[in-house]
Amino acid sequence: MRAVVQRVKRGEVRVSGEVVGRISFGLVVLLGIGRNDTEATGDALADKIANLRIFADGQRRMNRSIIESGGEILCVSQFTLYGDCRKGRRPSYDQAAAPELAAGLFQGFLESLRRRGISTETGRFRADMEVELVNDGPVTLLLDSDRLF
Secondary structure, eight states: OEEEEEEEEEEEEEETTEEEEEESSEEEEEEEOBTTOOHHHHHHHHHHHHHOOOEEOTTSOEEEOHHHHTOEEEEEEOGGGGOBOSSSSSOBOTTBOOHHHHHHHHHHHHHHHHHTTOOEEEOOTTSOEEEEEEEEEEEEEEEEHHHHO
16 A cells, blocks of 8 residues: 555545545545555554654654544545556556455555544545645655555
8 A cells, every 4th residue: 555644734525516525634645555455454554654653742843643633534545646657658557456456445444544543534435536635844754555564
């Protein structure tokens, strides 16, 4: 799995003009699911994100996790994170999971975050979405489960 994790002041996802997910402060996570990913991969990545110390403490140092800070997560499925642009001009998505596999693993990832007590909103899987957010910091991290575990 690949994730772009952004600390935000607020975030929102719309499908056909309808708001389907909204958070005040916390993280926006764009999540790509690879064809070799498993439930265990999703659980490990959720644990990593839940415990990243990227929120300010009393001394304005990044020492607190989303759990400690009471923030929310807005998670958006993003298969294009597996776009391979090394050859030609059109990205290849050969390493992205098939939609049937990805849908279940995406739901499993969301449940893993929720089991950790994190309020989690989402976009709509396979929909054309508009994602709006206000970066805080900005703090943006790239996580790839192939390089983390």
